[in-house]
Amino acid sequence: SAAYSSDVDAFLSCLSADIPPALIYTPANNYSSVLLSSVRNLRYVMPGTTGPLVIVAATEPAHVQTTVVCGRRHSVHVRTRSGGHDYEGLSYASVDPHRRHFAVLDLAALRAIHIDGSRAEAWVGSGATLGELYYAAAAANRTFGFPAGNCPTVGVGGHLSGGGFGALSPKYGLSADNVLDAVVVDAEGRLLNRSTMGEDLFWAIRGGGGESFGVVVSWKVRLVPVTETVTVFSIRRRRNESAVDLITKWQAIAPALPRDLYLRVLVRNQQADFVALFLGRCGILVDTMRRHFRDLGMAERDCQEMSWVKSTVFFYYGTADLPAEVLLNRSSNPYYYLKVKSDHVQEAMPRHAWEIIWSKWLDKPEAALLQLDPYGGQMGSISPSATPFPHRNYLYQFQIYSVWFDSRNGTAAVLEKQRVMMSWVRGLYNDLTPYVSKNPRAVYVNYRDLDLGTNELDEGGNVTSYAKARVWGEKYFKDNFERLAAVKSKVDPHDFFRNEQSIPPLPAAA
Ligand code: FDA
Structure with a gap:
């Protein structure tokens, strides 16, 4: 409709006030190579699925803030993509024709890793891959490791916000259990850290799926000791x-x-x-x-x-006869x-x-x-x-x-x-x-499965239905689902950050 396209034009011009045009991609300027750059499941680039109106390839946190503010102002929802490994493509595609109106905020370029060797800690951008984190940790010290998944191209952003399980988990738990701090852009476009976001939101982004609560720009993690x-x-x-x-x-x-x-x-x-x-x-x-x-x-x-870092190569490639540098290869075959x-x-x-x-x-x-x-x-x-x-x-x-x-x-x-x-x-x-x-039935949210159920909007409302979401939500989160919804009501009551399986705000009466 005319209203629909004028929204998009207004959104684009709002973005362009702060974000260089070279970082903004629309179908008209051939965004498909950017879109496909981290697609891992071709089911979600088939006919019947919908891609974004716009892709913003952020190179600094301010671009994230601008995208959120412009999205709020012009009713364009934002999906965040870090590594693109979502099993159901929710970071870049929609299966629901009523959810066509979204932009993708691609964080692949926000991937700096700073290791503090004396404290065995690291700040990691959400756009980094697990392989890059493993490589950087081991390069700083052969006895530093990090508990996370067995696939090196998985993105830090989705992985840490959904949990993160791998070969070190029996000893050190999930990735999320080893997060010490995070920088988040909230639904108001504010840049917050652990002390300014508060413990509720900090709890929610360590396993609740980041997509419902904001955009996590970077993470401070504890590096764990491994044997030489x-x-x-x-x-x-x-x-x-x-x-x-x-x-x-x-x-x-x-x-x-x-x-x-x-x-x-x-x-x-x-x-x-x-x-x-x-x-x-x-x-x-x-x-x-x-x-x-x-x-x-x-x-x-x-x-x-x-070495531990070579074991991460072994776990993915089935052989350790490859140099550790394969962990830095971001492009796995998407076909x-x-x-x-x-x-x-x-x-x-x-x-x-x-x-x-x-x-x-x-x-x-x-x-x-x-x-x-x-x-x-x-x-x-x-x-x-x-x-x-x-x-x-x-x-x-x-x-x-x-x-x-x-x-x-x-x-x-x-x-x-x-x-x-x-x-x-x-x-x-x-x-x-x-x-x-x-x-x-208990399901791990990082192994996303849309068969469990998908969101609907409340009658007459513009907010995801809590009652409908419980059907899938309690499978992922059990008793924690209600607390996640309560956090959502506090930090994103208008349900800006939403997708087919995002956490809804807790209704006042619930
Ligand atoms: P992607 O960018 O697709 O994001 C996934 C979800 O998180 C989306 O909803 C997205 O909007 C949201 N999101 C992403 N970045 C965000 C951010 N910065 N802030 C807020 N929200 C954000 N898991 C595991 O525990 N152990 C394992 O060994 C593996 N192995 C594995 C192998 C392969 C080949 C695949 C495809 C997947 C896995 N996984 C896994 C699952 C993986 O942990 C899960 O898909 C992660 O969410 C992927 O994170 P990405 O950033 O790559 O995904």
Whole structure:
């Protein structure tokens, strides 16, 4: 409509008062290369999804402030993108035709990292990747590490604000558990730090998903001690060897291992890979494995000793024969489609359940990768209300991770393949129901899943419905959902920062 486009023009001219034109991209000036620069899921650049009206590629915090102020003034909502790894593309796309009116604030250029070696702390821009943070920490001191995800191109901004789980989590918890301070632009366009934002907002952005509360520009984090030499292994067992028995046992063993040892399982087709990080040398690891998990048959020949930073290369690339500099490569191949569903397991699943998963599901050509990540250790020592991330007391996290490639032109064929891939993921998820978390099913917000439900606006209002949002919100946040909504009412009562799964303001009567 005319009103619609004049809003956008007014928004653009408001931006241009403070932001250089070279940093403002619209479809008319060919924004697609910027848009695609950090897209990780091609489902969200397909017909039927909507991209932004405008992309602002901020290079300083003032650009963020201006974008928020202009957006408020001219009713253009803002979605923040740091690394673009959102499983459901919410940082750059919308599946809801009623939410077309948004701009993307791309923080990729706000990625400075300052290490304070004497205090073992760092200030990190949200646009930095995990790989850049790992590399910088280790370059400052080989015994500095940081607990965060296993994929080096994930963005600091989304990852830390949603939690951040990885190989150091059994020892040091989530990334969010190691955040000391943050700089945030709020819905009024103010630049706040921990002392000026207050503890409620500081609590909310450490696991509640930043997108509902403001734009986190940078983070102060605690770097954690790692040994100069760590040991990794990856042991493959096939289904017709002992994989089913081993996984059944792994479920109780892995969360109870010493905190220096993280042991995950990747299951695909006919095999299971047991992949470990140990903060220490091979000899002690072999002993530890014998004591806790003799049946796996781990021996000295399985050990690979290396620096911690090289172990982050190993965890992503499956080999440590690459230089640590690969962590600085920001452009991973974006040409894939992705659907992930996840859950948490509280009581070990019986052996026959694993037999069924294998015989009914993993034989199929469209089978996904199953990623089983142990909790326990520090994860279980932190109170479920200390941060918005409530899932502290499970044995392990269960991800059904489907990635596929499709180079065909022609939307119909691509959509048909997508349907087959996604229905496999959803089918297995349904079959897992008796064995996984219940009332509500527990999901980690960084493994975003729009199947859980999407927001609607309140009748006649212009604010996200609390009642509708509880359906998905309590799965991500359990009892912390209400507190998140209360924080939202305080810091963004008009619901400026919103998407399909943003936290709504708490209604006055609730
Ligand atoms: P992106 O930019 O897409 O943002 C994600 C969400 O956060 C969006 O809603 C966005 O608006 C919001 N947001 C981003 N930056 C913000 C900011 N500065 N301020 C406020 N809001 C902001 N997770 C994990 O715990 N462990 C793991 O090992 C992995 N591994 C992994 C591998 C791969 C290939 C993918 C695609 C994803 C993962 N993840 C993961 C999940 C990952 O942690 C999750 O997708 C993060 O939100 C990604 O953060 P980005 O900044 O990259 O995403």
